[in-house]
Amino acid sequence: xxxxxxxxxxxxxxxxxxxxxxxxxxxxxxxxxxxxxxxxxxxxxxxxxxxxxxxxxxxxxxxxxxxxxxxxxxxxxxxxxxxxxxxxxxxxxxxxxxxxxxxxxxxxxxxxxxxxxxxxxxxxxxxxxxxxxxxxxxxxxxxxxxxxxxxxxxxxxxxxxxxxxxxxxxxxxxxxxxxxxxxxxxxxxxxxxxxxxxxxxxxxxxxxxxxxxxxxxxxxxxxxxxxxxxxxxxxxxxxxxxxxxxxxxxxxxxxxxxxxxxxxxxxxxxxxxxxxxxxxxxxxxxxxxxxxxxxxxxxxxxxxxxxxxxxxxxxxxxxxxxxxxxxxxxxxxxxxxxxxxxxxxxxxxxxxxxxxxxxxxxxxxx
Amino acid sequence: xxxxxxxxxxxxxxxxxxxxxxxxxxxxxxxxxxxxxxxxxxxxxxxxxxxxxxxxxxxxxxxxxxxxxxxxxxxxxxxxxxxxxxxxxxxxxxxxxxxxxxxxxxxxxxxxxxxxxxxxxxxxxxxxxxxxxxxxxxxxxxxxxxxxxxxxxxxxxxxxxxxxxxxxxxxxxxxxxxxxxxxxxxxxxxxxxxxxxxxxxxxxxxxxxxxxxxxxxxxxxxxxxxxxxxxxxxxxxxxxxxxxxxxxxxxxxxxxxxxxxxxxxxxxxxxxxxxxxxxxxxxxxxxxxxxxxxxxxxxxxxxxxxxxxxxxxxxxxxxxxxxxxxxxxxxxxxxxxxxxxxxxxxxxxxxxxxxxxxxxxxxxxx
Numbered sequence: 001x002x003x004x005x006x007x008x009x010x011x012x013x014x015x016x017x018x019x020x021x022x023x024x025x026x027x028x029x030x031x032x033x034x035x036x037x038x039x040x041x042x043x044x045x046x047x048x049x050x051x052x053x054x055x056x057x058x059x060x061x062x063x064x065x066x067x068x069x070x071x072x073x074x075x076x077x078x079x080x081x082x083x084x085x086x087x088x089x090x091x092x093x094x095x096x097x098x099x100x101x102x103x104x105x106x107x108x109x110x111x112x113x114x115x116x117x118x119x120x121x122x123x124x125x126x127x128x129x130x131x132x133x134x135x136x137x138x139x140x141x142x143x144x145x146x147x148x149x150x151x152x153x154x155x156x157x158x159x160x161x162x163x164x165x166x167x168x169x170x171x172x173x174x175x176x177x178x179x180x181x182x183x184x185x186x187x188x189x190x191x192x193x194x195x196x197x198x199x200x201x202x203x204x205x206x207x208x209x210x211x212x213x214x215x216x217x218x219x220x221x222x223x224x225x226x227x228x229x230x231x232x233x234x235x236x237x238x239x240x241x242x243x244x245x246x247x248x249x250x251x252x253x254x255x256x257x258x259x260x261x262x263x264x265x266x267x268x269x270x271x272x273x274x275x276x277x278x279x280x281x282x283x284x285x286x287x288x289x290x291x292x293x294x295x296x297x298x299x300x301x302x303x304x305x306x307x308x309x310x311x312x313x314x315x316x317x318x319x320x321x322x323x324x325x326x327x328x329x330x331x332x333x334x335x336x337x338x339x340x341x342x343x344x345x346x347x348x349x350x351x352x353x354x355x356x357x358x359x360x361x362x363x364x365x366x
Numbered sequence: 367x368x369x370x371x372x373x374x375x376x377x378x379x380x381x382x383x384x385x386x387x388x389x390x391x392x393x394x395x396x397x398x399x400x401x402x403x404x405x406x407x408x409x410x411x412x413x414x415x416x417x418x419x420x421x422x423x424x425x426x427x428x429x430x431x432x433x434x435x436x437x438x439x440x441x442x443x444x445x446x447x448x449x450x451x452x453x454x455x456x457x458x459x460x461x462x463x464x465x466x467x468x469x470x471x472x473x474x475x476x477x478x479x480x481x482x483x484x485x486x487x488x489x490x491x492x493x494x495x496x497x498x499x500x501x502x503x504x505x506x507x508x509x510x511x512x513x514x515x516x517x518x519x520x521x522x523x524x525x526x527x528x529x530x531x532x533x534x535x536x537x538x539x540x541x542x543x544x545x546x547x548x549x550x551x552x553x554x555x556x557x558x559x560x561x562x563x564x565x566x567x568x569x570x571x572x573x574x575x576x577x578x579x580x581x582x583x584x585x586x587x588x589x590x591x592x593x594x595x596x597x598x599x600x601x602x603x604x605x606x607x608x609x610x611x612x613x614x615x616x617x618x619x620x621x622x623x624x625x626x627x628x629x630x631x632x633x634x635x636x637x638x639x640x641x642x643x644x645x646x647x648x649x650x651x652x653x654x655x656x657x658x659x660x661x662x663x664x665x666x667x668x669x670x671x672x673x674x675x676x677x678x679x680x681x682x683x684x685x686x687x688x689x690x691x692x693x694x695x696x697x698x699x700x701x702x703x704x705x706x707x708x709x710x711x712x713x714x715x716x717x718x719x720x721x722x723x724x725x726x727x728x729x730x731x732x
Contacts, residue, residue: 010656011384016377016408022450040406042382043658044701065730084388084656090728095716101467104704107711108652112728118719126721134730286474290376290450292409335410335701338470345473350461353484355492362456362478364431364500 001056008055008085012048013152015040017160017327022288027305029312030323034165035291036157039333043105046177046331047077049153050146054139055081063137064088067130069123071173071247072102073332078139079109090136092116092123099246099294099337119241121252141176142254150177154184157327164189165219166324167311171299171331172223172232172270173248175255181329182221182262189217219327221268223259224303230272232259244275244340247296247332273302279344281305292334292341300328367422374421374451378414379518381406383526383693388654393671395678396689400531401657402523405699409471412543412697413443415519416512420505421447429503430454433496435489437539437613438468439698444505445475456502458482458489465612465660465703485607487618507542508620516543520550523693530555531585532690533677537665537697538589538598538636539614541625547695548587548628555583585693587634589625590669596638598625610641610706613662613698639668645710647671658700658707666694
């Protein structure tokens with residue numbers, strides 16, 4: 001991005017890193033857990049970080065039309081930034097497999113939305129082909145500017161904590177985000193952008209985690225796929241991916257190789273969580289921490305719960321801490337998929353307009 | 367809030383002030399228009415600013431249960447912060463008149479939701495009565511801590527612009543928000559908190575708007591009610607309020623008196639916009655600026671469009687600028703009411719999984 005780039009921005013990024021003390025207590029092991037709440041971006045997901053760069057660079061190149069395949073979040077973001085840049089936006093979504101909130105966004109922002117009788121991977125194949133042969137700028141995460149924007153979340157985490165976390169848990173779908181975070185962590189550590197840790201201590205409980213105790217400048221990257229859509233874990237594409245977590249319902253990730261590299265270079269894991277584990281983490285987050293995320297986001301916390309014994313008892317002599325600092329990325333807001341929340345909660349109780357009747361139902365005494 | 371207050375926070379506030387250049391062009395008059403995008407709070411609306419204070423003070427006072435009446439946003443916020451504080455949260459909503467997104471939030475955060483066979487005003491009457499007679503803390507905007515938190519949005523606007531705007535447009539429902547902004551502007555101007563304008567200039571186009579040209583340290587407060595729910599404008603409560611903008615579907619505002627005072631003290635207006643005008647502004651914002659808000663939020667921009675001639679041609683000699691700086695508050699995120707967006711946009715087009723077929727529909731040439 002240079003002085004000549006017409007920056008198209010909705011003032012994305014700078015999302016909160018929320019301490020999850022109730023979750024720490026519930027999981028029951030000594031760690032500091034932070035939630036990187038990416039739902040607080042303008043279109044409600046982390047996609048905005050990369051989209052501002054992709055659309056700005058498309059505008060600089062004189063492009064008038066952008067295209068993407070999407071499980072929903074990418075299309076919401078592409079449509080919003082394209083509207084702002086006065087560009088035409090074409091979106092291919094898998095028919096019937098996109099959450100209501102996300103669909104409402106692409107439509108509201110004026111994208112031309114095509115529901116393809118196929119899954120995400122097939123839609124992505126088509127948009128790749130079209131963008132190679134027609135004057136259409138591809139804004140899926142294959143577009144390298146997307147990753148450049150998304151890596152800023154890692155910068156923010158280090159700046160907020162005053163250090164890198166020990167473990168970073170993250171959902172893995174098309175695998176662009178784990179790629180971007182790992183790139184961000186590595187670049188920060190290398191001093192490439194003149195970035196440096198300014199504070200020597202964590203923001204709170206600093207007495208227990210002085211910076212001097214840190215031996216690794218980089219986290220272990222812990223990526224999680226849904227059981228029915230876990231091609232990287234299984235080592236082969238999944239023909240018909242299935243999961244309640246629609247945002248990671250992807251059978252052949254575009255950034256597969258980079259995700260494996262992030263895992264291996266960081267000494268991390270790419271693991272599986274079931275839909276039940278995802279929904280259980282989803283409910284814990286909203287009912288105990290007040291943090292409402294979309295189901296796919298909860299794959300990170302489901303992974304943490306699954307691996308808590310591994311990270312609480314690291315191999316001896318590895319220089320790791322016994323009280324690790326853990327960050328979980330929550331990729332999108334719960335409002336992206338309101339139906340999932342309503343389906344997984346109790347119903348409202350219908351009552352007459354009568355104070356006495358209501359207080360008797362509440363069983364509260366004067 | 368003192369050192370003893372157990373602060374319950376989701377890191378709300380600090381929302382973007384987004385320049386709306388496409389809207390300026392579309393409306394066609396010389397002004398700087400900024401959108402205070404309160405949808406980027408943790409639960410997707412401005413209510414979080416006041417709720418963090420109300421719940422923190424309730425926790426300090428030892429309260430274990432909070433209660434509110436709500437058209438949706440208050441309940442979403444109360445439920446989230448109560449969950450985080452491990453409090454019981456009781457919510458009364460008007461039966462059938464609450465947007466899906468908001469309902470999903472109250473349920474996901476574990477509130478006990480009662481759908482009352484009445485409107486908001488009747489539900490508010492019940493929760494007032496119950497909170498007076500039972501150990502329940504009321505967290506509607508009648509709770510003074512709510513207003514104290516909400517006024518911070520005015521502080522942020524002045525800090526970002528380096529000055530107060532000339533006009534502040536805002537939706538008016540229960541009228542707590544216009545009350546809070548006006549309080550915030552007045553307190554900032556009075557220097558009460560040691561707050562001061564640090565920069566002498568606006569962030570951009572500063573050459574045209576030097577601070578020295580400003581004669582008024584306070585904006586005109588421009589509040590807008592929906593045509594079918596405009597008690598303040600009509601001078602009498604509305605028995606059965608009706609509007610597509612569910613968040614301001616209120617017939618007897620709790621902060622009526624304060625809203626009138628804000629209008630009169632600031633030399634402002636409380637006016638009416640129709641549902642058509644609201645929906646038209648709602649569509650302009652999402653399709654031209656990439657900013658997706660809930661319908662009620664768009665009442666501010668609908669009001670601006672309605673009053674553009676008034677503010678573009680101020681009375682002579684009044685010390686006002688001919689190129690005013692305008693802020694419109696967008697109270698909540700568009701994801702709060704996805705059904706409204708889907709209803710007001712074109713449908714997705716179903717297509718086979720076939721690149722050739724899709725490119726022919728797009729009418730794009732190689």
